[in-house]
Amino acid sequence: MSTDVVALLRAELGERVDVDPAALDAARSDKSGHAASGLPLAVVHAASVADVQATLRIASATGTPVVPRGAGTGLAGGANTGGGEISLSVRGMDRVIEVRPDDLLAVVEPGILNADLNALLEPHGVWWAPDPASRAISTVGGNIATGAGGLLCAKYGVVRDAVLGVDLVLADGRLLRLGHRSVKGVTGLDLTSLVIGSEGTLGVVVGATLKLRRLVEGERVTLTALFDGVRAAAVASAGVTASGAQPAVMELMDATSLAAVHRLLSLPAPPPGAAQLTVQTDGPVAAAEARAIADVLRAAGGTVTVAADAAEGEELLAIRRAMHPAMETLGTTLIEDVSVPRSALPDMFDEIARIERQFGLVIPAVAHAGDGNLHPNFVFEGPDVPPVVWDAAEELFRAALALGGTLTGEHGIGVLKRRWLADELGDDQWRLQRDIARVFDPLGILNPGKVFAS
Amino acid sequence: MSTDVVALLRAELGERVDVDPAALDAARSDKSGHAASGLPLAVVHAASVADVQATLRIASATGTPVVPRGAGTGLAGGANTGGGEISLSVRGMDRVIEVRPDDLLAVVEPGILNADLNALLEPHGVWWAPDPASRAISTVGGNIATGAGGLLCAKYGVVRDAVLGVDLVLADGRLLRLGHRSVKGVTGLDLTSLVIGSEGTLGVVVGATLKLRRLVEGERVTLTALFDGVRAAAVASAGVTASGAQPAVMELMDATSLAAVHRLLSLPAPPPGAAQLTVQTDGPVAAAEARAIADVLRAAGGTVTVAADAAEGEELLAIRRAMHPAMETLGTTLIEDVSVPRSALPDMFDEIARIERQFGLVIPAVAHAGDGNLHPNFVFEGPDVPPVVWDAAEELFRAALALGGTLTGEHGIGVLKRRWLADELGDDQWRLQRDIARVFDPLGILNPGKVFAS
Incomplete structure (x- = not known):
């Protein structure tokens, strides 16, 4: 079965399917130090939205779990990939598609690093505010998947305040474009916000429309x-x-x-x-x-x-x-x-x-x-x-x-905190959230064992 | 059947169940001018979370549609209540439970008017930024249900940027407490954002933890x-x-x-x-x-x-x-x-x-x-x-x-725009959104015919 999956991936994605033992081992862990047990079947280095869709179609057809991954700088084990799973890396999808200083927005691929993005934006007089301590090494897509925070949040907001729209590939390979390019927009449910912080359980973020700020003037x-x-x-x-x-x-x-x-x-x-x-x-x-x-x-x-x-x-x-x-x-x-x-x-x-x-x-x-x-x-x-x-x-x-607080401000649940999630949400909300995730992913192939695993 | 529902409501809620013809007629329309056909079964004037829960338990047991309502200032017909439906008004639940200028938050009931809230907040040196043109007559709960905007949004944000948490009564009467009191929080899916702008299709907003700003100094x-x-x-x-x-x-x-x-x-x-x-x-x-x-x-x-x-x-x-x-x-x-x-x-x-x-x-x-x-x-x-x-x-x-825009910036879909919603979302996203709403409301008794009615 697992050989079949790799063969199917190879047939569609060729050399972007990586089974090098070092690559497989690296995909087992993130910056938390925690590592998944077993070795992933393969690491797919997606270069395009079509690559992500192809991977998920094969995964759905074969019932193979998929773990989306950016730069692997997470601190909750959310991108750790173990035995029998595909690690789907979007790190190579790192282009900036569009910068619109006049509309204060940019359209980007998920693999670009925060620091690289801001270096590109600076000549336009704009910046993207999210600044996790890992900003030099973490990706925009990973920031979105975890709902990252950082040092500037009280004044300049968290990731949720800085994203207008998300392109999401569902478990079955369909592509959805969520959100708006306008400042305001209330057509139906706010799925963009739902995806932010969902840690790979709802789909794979393959693009984002980011809300920018003017560079701050003065000293x-x-x-x-x-x-x-x-x-x-x-x-x-x-x-x-x-x-x-x-x-x-x-x-x-x-x-x-x-x-x-x-x-x-x-x-x-x-x-x-x-x-x-x-x-x-x-x-x-x-x-x-x-x-x-x-x-x-x-x-x-x-x-x-x-x-x-x-x-x-x-x-x-x-x-x-x-x-x-x-x-x-x-x-x-x-x-x-x-x-x-x-x-x-x-x-x-x-x-x-x-x-x-x-x-x-x-x-x-x-x-x-x-x-x-x-x-x-x-x-x-x-x-x-x-x-x-x-x-x-x-x-x-x-x-x-x-004290009226929460067990994770900005790192997420991943594997390391899943056993306490229901303590904060309550059983009713925990089940409701899991059932919502199942609407996106009825087969449960997206990042299983993370967040909602009991 | 309909008599039974009113009798059941009466038995639990007494005089808060209103069948006065003028009240029933008023519940048929909002500020859009559009009116639902037929007269509602009753208007329930909820005075507490328990009243809302009791109403929804009876509605679920009898399969009766419920239309949540604030001040009725909507412009898309979202709160219009027609034949065979219960109009559930939370306008009377208008207390401010807690103001914390040190934490820049307030906990309120949904029926308070924006203008009344800001009058109460001003002596504390803080304000709630959402300012729809209707701010003198619209409720905070209605602002949340529609994802309201206003004049100050480019600088001070929309309702989505100004809410930390929402208390939501589900279709079956269970109460969920969504969101956080802290600036940051990423435990599971962001259901608070999902409820904002959901126009009564996911549950009834019975409380909110609002994110406040300091009063703006200077001229x-x-x-x-x-x-x-x-x-x-x-x-x-x-x-x-x-x-x-x-x-x-x-x-x-x-x-x-x-x-x-x-x-x-x-x-x-x-x-x-x-x-x-x-x-x-x-x-x-x-x-x-x-x-x-x-x-x-x-x-x-x-x-x-x-x-x-x-x-x-x-x-x-x-x-x-x-x-x-x-x-x-x-x-x-x-x-x-x-x-x-x-x-x-x-x-x-x-x-x-x-x-x-x-x-x-x-x-x-x-x-x-x-x-x-x-x-x-x-x-x-x-x-x-x-x-x-x-x-x-x-x-x-x-x-x-x-032009890269949206068919509603701040008024919502309600009944007046439901036939165009799929044009913007696409069929796949439209169905996904409807299926998410069904997780909250499996019987389809919450605001049926609004937003997702095809």
Whole structure:
């Protein structure tokens, strides 16, 4: 059977069907470190919409599971492909079809990287706002499939706010064009939004009409504020939001994270227990906003340093950006992704401290404090997540839900969180969502075992 | 059978079940002027989520159609209730449950009017941005059900951008809580977005968690620009968008509309054939933006008048706001609602002129020019839309689709546009959308005959 599938794919797609053992092994995992069991049947390197359609027609005819894949930078195992499955890569479909600065839109293929897209858009005076930390290595299609976030979301929105339409190939190979090129449009159900964040369970994203923004004019002002502890920093960040100021970036690093990054970058050690906020303002009133924010942070007990210029500002932000490399020096990392209303940020950090004590773990945490999205990191030895880490993570999810939050702000469910999805949705909504996915994919061949697997 | 249904409703809901002939008749129509045939069985004035659930349980048990209703200000017949159907009004559920300026959210019941909500929010320094022209008389729940737009959308977004979560009662009476209180959240499928604009086909919206904005600080600057004709005005408005300026409001009135309003308001007649743009800027750089926009408009041949102060600015905007009353003085009005990419606005006005000639009609048109949404008005005698008007409207829809647009920007499909929905979606997507609706409502009792009726 599996040989037949590869032969069928080969007959239609020729050399775009890859069975090289290294390629098959690479398709088993993403940046979460988790790997699917078994080797995929093949990796199909689609070069066109027709390639995607052909692959899905063969998959439907043979009942073969298909796992769509971009650059493989996901953090929830959503693109991991295992035994008996086809890995369908759209990474090679990376053209920009159309840029319309006058209509503030661009039409692109899914495989283009965020950073490459914005480099192409800049001469037109426009940009696409979604900026996950992985923006240099993640694809627009992957951003759409996961409903990605990033650092700029409180001011500039998430992926859902930045997509007008999606071209989707269904499980049976049919192509649908969802959404609009106009700012407004309410014809029937908003399937574009439904596809955003659906993690490959509804179809394969083969194109997108993106909503662009004008490049932000004016200066950028960057500042840091050092606090005695993470709770004080969290209270201060909630205070900034409550004050009405709207920073473009507001990142929080707890003491363990800050110390680890300072070690990695050979910077002087921060004061013991100190946590840090890094804030950037932009736009025509950036300087005045930065002054107002600095006042709020000082009043909250922070020691504020304002960057002298843009270059120094980038150095301050580089400390935050070095978080993941710093964690990787400590061991294998499970990056969690809870999100809470912004006023609940201090309480969520209290919960992390409680969970650290309860399970005897150290959980370095950073947060997109401007929008309430936390990334607590579990660091351990070896390739497999130890049971105690999952127990602590479960406690983390419970705490976030109790504070009115969610168990994933921007990484998605994938395989790593599927057993907790019903805890957040409730059984009724969980079943409804699964039944909707079945309308798109009656045979259940699209990314089975992800998101809705019970 | 129908008596049984009313008796069953009465037994559970008592006096909230209304069979007064005037109430039944009022539930047959909305602001479109179109009325359903036959009289509803009853109007249920729900006072609580439990009332809505009880109504839907009885409807499901008896197979009785239910039409959810807010203030009845829709323009597509979506809330019109006919023979054998229950009109389920949530207008009385109008409490604000929670306002959290620190988290920029509010939790509300669906029956509150936009204007009432914003009056309540203002002392907290926040507002809810959706501002359909009907904001003084339309409900938040109705805004959500139709995916409403308004004047401020290019700068401040549509309803879809302003809702974090929705509480939905399903056809069988179960209550689901969809969405998040946090800025970010990607657990499973985005059913909140799916419900927005679903026009009562998926469930009854009984609560919403709204995303708020800070009140905009600084002055507002209003200006008008008079052009020789509507095409010149449309070219100028597209030029404003292409220049990178972002007005809060940019409204276009064609010559017929402008003249009719001037007559209604007893203002001096505008020059024959003259069309007008009305622009408002806001925020910290409002004055500079207004100057830049005035330069663009003058270069495009416009005669610019800048309001001396806020009061004069409101007078200028009042001319645009008097459009619908002015049309009502001319006869019965069918307000159309096509939307196109902003660069296509001049071509769309050319198409309207062509259709006027082709069908021998006068089609006064206004546009939310900042976002490409046009409202051509068909004016006729008597209660029924004449066939020639539907023929001309169909031609209008075709023209909008050919320009990359949509047949409804913000009013929805309801009954009035259901026969053209598949023209835009394609048959495959039309069926998929209908099948998704059936997952929510397997018996087909929710707003049958609307949106997906073929």
